[in-house]
Each structure stands twice: as structure tokens, then as C-alpha cells.
Amino acid sequence: DIVMTQSPGSLAVSLGERATINCKSSRSLFYNTDNKNYLAWYQQKPGQPPKLLISWASTREFGVPDRFRGSGSGTDFTLTISSLQAEDVAVYYCQQCYDTPLTFGGGTKVEIK
Amino acid sequence: QLQLQESGPGVVKPSETLSLTCSVSGGSIRSSNSYWGWIRQPPGKGLEWIDNVHYSGSTNYNPSLKSRVTMSVDTSKNHFSLRLYSVTAADTAVYFCARARGGPAALFDQWGQGILVTVSS
Numbered sequence: 001d002i003v004m005t006q007s008p009g010s011l012a013v014s015l016g017e018r019a020t021i022n023c024k025s026s027r028s029l030f031y032n033t034d035n036k037n038y039l040a041w042y043q044q045k046p047g048q049p050p051k052l053l054i055s056w057a058s059t060r061e062f063g064v065p066d067r068f069r070g071s072g073s074g075t076d077f078t079l080t081i082s083s084l085q086a087e088d089v090a091v092y093y094c095q096q097c098y099d100t101p102l103t104f105g106g107g108t109k110v111e112i113k
Numbered sequence: 114q115l116q117l118q119e120s121g122p123g124v125v126k127p128s129e130t131l132s133l134t135c136s137v138s139g140g141s142i143r144s145s146n147s148y149w150g151w152i153r154q155p156p157g158k159g160l161e162w163i164d165n166v167h168y169s170g171s172t173n174y175n176p177s178l179k180s181r182v183t184m185s186v187d188t189s190k191n192h193f194s195l196r197l198y199s200v201t202a203a204d205t206a207v208y209f210c211a212r213a214r215g216g217p218a219a220l221f222d223q224w225g226q227g228i229l230v231t232v233s234s
Contacts, residue, residue: 001176040220049209049224050160061222093160097220101175102162 002027002096006105012113019081021108023094028074029057031098038098041070041079044107045090053092054079086112115140117210117225124231125204131197131230135210142191143168148213149193150221151184153206156229161206165213166193173218200232 003026013019029038037057042050052061054070057077067082081088089112094105121133135149142149151163164174166184174182183196197204207227213219 038215038218042221049211049227050221051224052220052222055214055220055222095160095220097215097218100165100173100218101177102165102218104160104162107159 001101002029002099002103004094004096004103004105006092006094006108008108009106010109010111012111013081013084014113015086016083017113019084019088019110021079021092021094021110023072023077023079023105025075025077025096025098027098029077029096029098030074037073037077038096039070039072039077040095040097041068042093042095043088043090044093050093081110084110084112115212115223117212117223119208119210119225119228121208121228121230123229124233125200126234127201127232128199131195131200131204131232133195133208133210133228133230134192135194135225136190136192137212138191142186142193143188146214146216148173148216148219149186150211150213150219151195152209152211152221153204154209154227155203155206163195163197163208165219202232204230205232206230 039057041054044050058070069080091107148165150165181198186193209227210225211221212223
């Protein structure tokens with residue numbers, strides 16, 4: 001199985017400041033045939049299902065604010081919230097979609113400082 | 114707009130079978146490129162993928178649960194179902210159904226609200 005490791009487990013950031021979440025996979029998620037990294041990011045607010053934010057490591061879903069940016073390749077990925085807003089308080093998960101069994105990172109809880 | 118809705122019992126006794134259905138509305142479950150999946154989340158914990166199914170009936174299971182899981186599709190009712198056998202307290206979780214985009218190894222772009230299933234006598 002591909003193990004997904006997120007860090008930190010939680011972070012507190014001031015409004016308007018940058019939040020950075022890391023995700024590391026135990027195997028490369030880069031697929032040569034289509035030049036894509038098979039990595040997704042989700043946001044989960046309390047009492048809600050996860051919401052897909054970013055696919056293929058760096059493609060924002062329709063309607064996702066541009067303050068959310070995904071980057072990285074291979075085994076190391078980052079989700080950056082460039083200017084944290086109150087509505088961004090949530091738990092964020094990465095997920096590899098390279099191979100089954102599909103696996104998620106343990107989550108990163110983002111709070112306001 | 115595609116919507117998914119889980120249904121089933123909120124409490125299941127230990128050793129019995131958990132049965133859930135996900136009803137899809139606003140779109141066809143027969144969409145050629147869509148797989149449909151189940152993901153669960155124990156209270157206060159992270160996400161665990163259970164399985165994916167294509168409308169043709171092709172399935173992919175998480176090996177950690179494979180021996181206890183069956184997934185099926187009913188295209189006439191536009192829904193898919195999960196059966197988890199011989200449940201224990203460790204199966205207590207919120208169960209989400211979702212549309213899987215990209216094949217059996219996929220990301221999940223539409224989710225149901227989730228249903229809490231508690232295993233308790």
C-alpha cells in the first residue's frame with residue numbers, strides 16, 4: 001500500500017497569513033504516460049463531507065478560490081493557503097489516486113491563531 | 114447537479130451485517146467513466162477507502178476489508194450498495210458514498226453527506 005504522511009498534524013495561522021501543509025507519499029505518484037501526479041487535496045469542515053479542492057496535485061476544482069495552491073511532484077506535495085480566511089478553518093487531507101488501495105493522509109487541522 | 118444520499122440503519126449489532134445504499138440523483142449512475150465508492154471515517158479520525166464499483170459491476174476492494182465487503186449496483190434504481198459482514202465496534206464510523214473520477218484508482222469529486230453507523234448491542 002502507498003502510505004501518505006501529512007505534516008504538521010495541526011497548525012494555527014493568523015488571518016491573512018500563509019498556511020502550508022505537506023504531504024509525502026511512500027512511492028512516486030507521477031505517471032509518465034500522461035505527465036500527471038495522482039494526488040488530490042480535500043477540505044473537510046466539521047459535520048460535512050470532504051470537498052475536493054485540488055486534483056492532479058495542482059489543478060484547482062471549479063469554484064475553489066485561487067488562494068488555494070497545490071504544488072509538488074513525485075513523492076512530495078504541498079497545499080498552500082496564501083491568505084488564510086476564517087472560512088478556511090477545516091481539516092485538510094491528501095489522497096493518492098495512483099493505485100488501489102486508495103489511501104489518505106492523516107489530516108492537518110488548520111485553525112486561526 | 115449530481116447529488117448522493119446514503120441510507121441505512123444507524124445502529125447495527127456486533128457480528129451482524131451493515132447494509133447501506135447510496136441513491137444518485139441529478140445524473141446517471143451509468144456514466145461511462147464514473148466509478149462509485151464508499152469511504153468511512155471513525156469518529157474523530159481520518160478517512161479510509163472501502164471500495165469502488167463501476168456500473169458494469171466491476172469492483173475494487175480495500176484488501177483490509179475485502180473478505181467482509183460486497184458492493185453492488187442497481188442501474189434501474191440509480192443506486193449502489195455496500196454490505197459489510199461480521200461487524201465489530203471498530204466498524205463504527207460515518208460512511209460516505211462518493212463519485213470516483215478517473216477510474217478504479219480515483220479521486221472523489223462528489224460526496225454524500227454521510228451516515229453515522231454505530232455498532233452496538
